[in-house]
Amino acid sequence: MKNVDDLIESAAELAARGLSKGEIADELNVSRETASWLVERSGATAQPTDASGQNGGTTPPSGPQDIHVDWSAVGRDSKRMGAIAEAMADLLAKHGKDVDLTIGIEKAGGPIATLVARELETDLGTYTPAKHQWEEGDIEELGGTFSRNFAGIRDRECYIVDDTITSGTTMRETIEAIRAEGGEPLACVVLADKQGLEELEGVPIYSLLQVISVGKEE
Numbered sequence: 001m002k003n004v005d006d007l008i009e010s011a012a013e014l015a016a017r018g019l020s021k022g023e024i025a026d027e028l029n030v031s032r033e034t035a036s037w038l039v040e041r042s043g044a045t046a047q048p049t050d051a052s053g054q055n056g057g058t059t060p061p062s063g064p065q066d067i068h069v070d071w072s073a074v075g076r077d078s079k080r081m082g083a084i085a086e087a088m089a090d091l092l093a094k095h096g097k098d099v100d101l102t103i104g105i106e107k108a109g110g111p112i113a114t115l116v117a118r119e120l121e122t123d124l125g126t127y128t129p130a131k132h133q134w135e136e137g138d139i140e141e142l143g144g145t146f147s148r149n150f151a152g153i154r155d156r157e158c159y160i161v162d163d164t165i166t167s168g169t170t171m172r173e174t175i176e177a178i179r180a181e182g183g184e185p186l187a188c189v190v191l192a193d194k195q196g197l198e199e200l201e202g203v204p205i206y207s208l209l210q211v212i213s214v215g216k217e218e
């Protein structure tokens, strides 16, 4: 994807396939507000409700404040992924040698976490957020899952890895899910943090790129 016109085109295609604005937001890695704006610009119509029961809200004619992060130049090449994972592992390394578990957030966080875990020589686990299991009804009643194909939490300290933070909802849910299993997240790392967070739920957040909006308040 190169520019906003490509995003608008993608949003229109996804809307035509019957996706809601929330689902389009997840697919394109943008906020729900941005997804709503993209769909409106395309002239398409998205399904009225999404996973949170919201309709995406209204957006100003100038467009919402959001940034689409396209990291596919890294994601499509295992060597580049390895180099990026090495840098992400380096951000986490200061937390000590006792951490022997890295949790990746599905889907995009899984491959990155695999390489980070290899770099740090930890076990590997994966967490699938509740929104991936949502089909209909209230998403608040759903929980995420830890895959049994990978390492369990079992009261261990761990790191959390994902590609992006947009609203922080997914990372917050993952921290809470790990704690509910008796684990203790010591630090999180992402490629790009669109919130510029220092911590979430008391857990430090590291990112290779902090995306900070600079401009006039509306």
Ligand SMILES: O=P(O)(O)OC[C@H]1O[C@H](OP(=O)(O)OP(=O)(O)O)[C@H](O)[C@@H]1O
Pocket: 025, 026, 027, 028, 029, 105, 106, 107, 108, 109, 131, 162, 163, 164, 165, 166, 167, 168, 169, 170, 171
């Ligand atoms: O901070 P948030 O607003 O929660 O958004 C960030 C999350 O959204 C994306 O996942 P997505 O659901 O698109 O799935 P993916 O990993 O398969 O791309 C991204 O990979 C993060 O997990």
